[in-house]
Amino acid sequence: GAGVSQSPSNKVTEKGKDVELRCDPISGHTALYWYRQSLGQGLEFLIYFQGNSAPDKSGLPSDRFSAERTGGSVSTLTIQRTQQEDSAVYLCASIQRGGYSTDTQYFGPGTRLTVL
Amino acid sequence: AQTVTQSQPEMSVQEAETVTLSCTYDTSESDYYLFWYKQPPSRQMILVIRQEAYKQQNATENRFSVNFQKAAKSFSLKISDSQLGDAAMYFCAYRTTGNQFYFGTGTSLTVIP
Numbered sequence: 001g002a003g004v005s006q007s008p009s010n011k012v013t014e015k016g017k018d019v020e021l022r023c024d025p026i027s028g029h030t031a032l033y034w035y036r037q038s039l040g041q042g043l044e045f046l047i048y049f050q051g052n053s054a055p056d057k058s059g060l061p062s063d064r065f066s067a068e069r070t071g072g073s074v075s076t077l078t079i080q081r082t083q084q085e086d087s088a089v090y091l092c093a094s095i096q097r098g099g100y101s102t103d104t105q106y107f108g109p110g111t112r113l114t115v116l
Numbered sequence: 117a118q119t120v121t122q123s124q125p126e127m128s129v130q131e132a133e134t135v136t137l138s139c140t141y142d143t144s145e146s147d148y149y150l151f152w153y154k155q156p157p158s159r160q161m162i163l164v165i166r167q168e169a170y171k172q173q174n175a176t177e178n179r180f181s182v183n184f185q186k187a188a189k190s191f192s193l194k195i196s197d198s199q200l201g202d203a204a205m206y207f208c209a210y211r212t213t214g215n216q217f218y219f220g221t222g223t224s225l226t227v228i229p
Contacts, residue, residue, distance in 0.1 A: 033217065042120070042207055042219035043161075050215065059216070089159060105151075105217070107161035 004108035006092050012114045013082055021077045021111045025094030032075050033105065034067055037089040046090075049075065082115045089113070118143045120210050122220035129198045130228050136183075137193045137223045139208030149211040150184070150191045155222070156204040164206070167191065195225075203227045 005024045013019050025032050030051045035043040045059040049069045060066070064082075069075040079086055089110040095103045119142045129135035141150070152164040167175045167184050174182050179196045195202055208220040 031215070035217075035219075040221070042122075042221045043209075043217070045216050045218065048215060056214070056216065091159075091161065093161070104163050104166075110159045 004092055004094050004106050006090075006108035006111050008111060009109065010112045010114075012116065014116050015084060016081055018078065018080045019082055019113065021079075021090050021113070023075045023077070023092030023094075023108060025073065025075070025092070026096075026106055027073075029094035029096050029106070030072070031095040031097070031103075032069060033093045033095075034075070034077050035091045035093070036061075037091055037110070039088070043091060046077070079113075082113075084115050087113055087115045118145075118210050118212060118216075118218045120208055120218050120220040122208055122223050124223045125221070126224045126226070128226040128228055129195070131200060132197055134194060134196045135198055135225065137195075137206050137208075137225070139191045139193070139220055141189050141191065141208070141210050141218075143189065143210065143212075145213055147213060150182075151209040151211065151217075152180070152182070152191075152193045153207045153209060153219075154202075154204045155207060161207075165193065198227050200227050200229060 007022045032049045034046040037043050047067045048056040064080045067077045089112050091110045092108045093105045095105050097103050121140045148169045150167045154162045154164050165175050165177045165180050181194045183192045205222045207222045210218045
């Protein structure tokens with residue numbers, strides 16, 4: 001595709017519900033990141049996938065958060081039993097080669113999650 | 117843990133003038149990458165410029181340049197000949213050898229016509 005896409009662009013849910021956020025990286029990109037951006041804050045690293053390696057989950061804030069990447073391409077971030085503090089913009093980014101290189105990180109437009 | 121600090125929540129600059137955005141970071145690593153990203157109201161994060169820590173020469177991309185002071189752990193962004201389209205949030209970011217990215221809280225830049 002032309003760029004990283006994310007869906008939905010906006011999601012409103014009720015407290016306690018589960019939500020799934022989707023990220024379609026640029027075709028051929030091996031590395032994928034999820035970030036959370038709360039209002040007025042910078043980006044908070046959540047999870048990092050690199051090829052077939054085990055993901056780096058060190059940024060996930062609680063066990064209500066999980067993510068998977070199927071077939072080395074599309075990724076889904078799942079938030080279970082959503083809380084109001086989960087309200088934020090969730091951004092996805094992909095990198096062509098990943099690893100420790102100078103490759104550019106390409107971001108999607110984000111999903112704005114609102115938990116009522 | 118790495119931290120990235122942007123001490124200027126808001127900045128403004130007159131069109132065609134020059135502005136410098138500040139960024140400091142804390143790390144124990146000797147090799148790393150630093151980045152400046154731009155986020156306009158569309159939310160789309162765009163890479164502005166990057167710097168490899170092992171390079172002493174400051175990176176430059178057209179009107180954008182950095183002042184990288186490794187010993188001081190400082191990485192400021194200079195925007196020359198500011199244009200209306202430069203108005204956005206600017207984030208400084210640090211990439212670890214473990215491929216994690218740490219971002220500052222951002223500086224909102226206003227360009228005054």
